[in-house]
Amino acid sequence: MSSPDVTAVVNLHRERETCVPTLRSLKAAAEYAEEQGLSVERLVLLDNADDRTRAVAQKILGDTPRYVESTAGDLGLARNRAANEAAGTYTCFLDGDDLWGFRWIARAFAAADAADTDAVWHPAANFVSGKMPHVYHHLGSEHRMFKSSRFRLHNGWTALSFAKTSIYREIPYPPNLLKSGFGYEDWSWNTETLRRGIPHRVVEGTSHYINKRESSLLTSSIHALPTRYHTLDWDALNV
């Protein structure tokens, strides 16, 4: 049996009913992709999840997905676990309080499949809710207006990326080491993939919906900086 084209991962923790729209958006995107002829594996990564969240996921997605339990207690490490479990050629991530536009999986796959090189793919538009709702437009790393020094000061892309599963395995997310002043596992990962020459590209005509909560990990990382992979002693991390 051949491997599925895409593994669609949703990372859940203790979102309970608040993750219902997220799960529905995953369902819609996966079904749309299947209508386009793709095979999509659904993978629900439950990291230190509670029963109620587990039950909500079961109710919305049924038995179709693979449910993987994790005790990582860290979003980056949970994504690593999912990448290691994924059967798809490609993997894409969704966090428990965000949404995908329904064309995301299909269009990202089409773009990646037609591309001349391996890349990390991002949606064109992000509708960011919160105190100041706004639309954040992604810019690809090969765009002439992309500036690496700007990227060092501002994370250019959200965590909800799409790439070959092998990339996520070869370049795992670092854990958040906020007690040591390093955080932003997605920014760190973006930095490292870029450093290794993997371009980040935008899938036109696609959108994500990001729920920006004031108490999110992002705001607790305010005085942290992105992790430099080459300064990490992965053996000492013991992850």
Next chain:
Amino acid sequence: MFEVTDSERAHLRQAFMRGFYQRSVGTFTGPIPGLSGIPLFEHFFQHGLERNVSPTMFFDSAYYQSQLPQPIELPFILHFMRQGAAAGLKPHRLIDPAFIADQEGYTDRSTVLGWLNTDDGRAARTHPLFWGDYYLESNPDIEIPDTSALGHYLSHPFQLKQKSPREPNPFFTSRWYADHSSWDETDPTTPLEHFVAKGLLDDLSPTPLFDRSHYRDESGIGRGPEAPVSAYLHFMTEGLWNNISPHSMIDPEFMMSRFGDMLPPGQPAALYYLRTEHEQLLQPCPRFHPRGVHGFKIGENRQSDWRGHVLERYLMGDARGTRLEAPLMVKGDVYDELLAVGEIAPDYAVSFLEQADGLQRQNFNVFLDPRTRLLDMLDAEVPDGTKAIIAIPAFRHGGAELIASNIAKVFAEQSIPTVIMVTELAVTADLGWFPEGQPIVDLASMRKQLSMNPDDVVRVLGEFFLGVEPAVLVNVNSTVLWQTYKTYGLTLSQVMSLWTNLFCFDYDTNGFPVGYANQLVETIDYLDTILVDNQTFADLLCERFGFGGADAEKFTVSRTPMLAELETKSSFTIAEGARPQALWTGRFAPQKRPDFCYEVAALVPEVDFVMFGTGDQRPPESLENAIDAGVYDSFAGIAPWEYDLFFHTAAWEGLPVSIVEAAGAGLPVVAPLVGGIGEILDDGTGYPLAPDATPEEYAAAVRSCIADRTAAATRAAALRERVGHMHSWANFDQVVRSRIDALNAPRPGPFKRFTL
């Protein structure tokens, strides 16, 4: 009297405007012969020239005179041709010869008036705000070659009733300026002349297309006293060409992402938009579409490329009742997806759909962030392979620079690639203190140029230091480095060693200790090495803050080395009848208590107290024996060995370099036992005084030092020997090297440190 050369006469003839001169003579108020019976140019040459009657509308005699620092006898226009042009004077408010040379390539400033009458000069951009080429192109009814663009503009006053005003540049709207300034139709000058004379100084905007507040934020020029007075002029000379947004409705980055490929080389997006908005239906920002303006039709009633003015009219309110197409920002497939999300999370989608037209748009903007620019500037200045960065607040002859230069010398001797970073006050001259080959990075100037607040600088420095990967950062009194240590010390200390140097506490008017040492409470965990120049201060800090164990071991006493090349006092005898000379050096500031010195001087009138240093509390003129000797560049430069004693009055100290240097010069020292002074000064090595000693006790010590020169010589020699041992270069070098040796030592934890 003056003589005119043939070439000058030829140039004046080329510049001469018959009609203008005729009118000028008609309005001239002084006595001048009539025009009849003599060619007009000859009349000018024989009569008008010496009376400063202008031969051309491009030379404004009154304006030119206003630029002269003092009266001159030479006719103004000749002065301009011979000296003024080269000196940067302008013949007219709207003619800037230097700008013309830069823009048009006509570099002979002295003959620029005649050149403006040539075919090449007729369409010239004569000033950053007057674009002759634009003026002619946007007014194709003007007949060339009968007149030049500037000549036409100056001689055709703007009238409010004009349907299509002739504007000097695409970002100038005379009608708007008339509504927002003191200019009106009765003004004898054009709107642009009025704006250049007054509007620039008042930071006015002459067009609805330019929003000062928006631009100051977007460009990063800010609003402080260092910021450009006129945001508009900054935009026209720099921002426009760097695609910085002048208004929230003009978004160059958006435009470049939409039609960047269509831009002619060198043409900013905003200009291209204004030129073509009525033809190509391009959008200047996601929120505005020319199509959305009520009644707008492509190309209607337009005579040239530049006559659309759709956005301009919209912003002026001419197009009231305008309707913007909604939703402009959210459209196409993304709009479909947003609608689909409405079925999954209705509240979520509705909140976006309802305000889709007014949503703030963000993206990865490369132009507008001064932090990015600062990071680029720093990266460009710091060589690859830099292993040490030493930060100091300024670059002058001070204690911080001295200790930093000593550390830098040790680093240089150890072949550690080192960069000196000046953080607070811009570098103005080379100190000559730092080893050759160590780059001086003037962060202070960069901050000033970018008008950045300290928080943003700290943010950049955190990332910058991680990128440079030095083994060690050394902070010697840099405020912004202390802030960086507080904000990112936890992060940086995982991968590099953080050092600091502390001198002493300062004390506020209530007597409470203030100063950088207080920062230790928040940063001690991140620091590896705390250099202090005396043990007393280290003990005081450990006592005050309760530092013990590993924290206490971070304190490293690195005594400032004595100047090796200093000449030594050879004779202690005071010549018969000569007035004894006491040397006082330091800042004329409360810490050093110069006023206390004045009190002592009043008690010891037979001794001259020669006082060197910077600061405001200068000696009173009424006190004849307290002599203000001005500032000094170096201790050796004031020949300390020629004085009879060194006198010190500070209220608090670390271990002042001046005392170390005075000891090195062989001077007997009279000083209070504050800070670490007691580590070198006692009854055997000088004339110590209690910290709370009275002026009378100081006076007695001075008299004792003067009265018994044999004892003074003995004590001075003992002090010199003690200081020579404790404050030797070898000692300092050994102490700093011991800390350097620790840099490559492995540390537990998940991070690999940058090493030498």
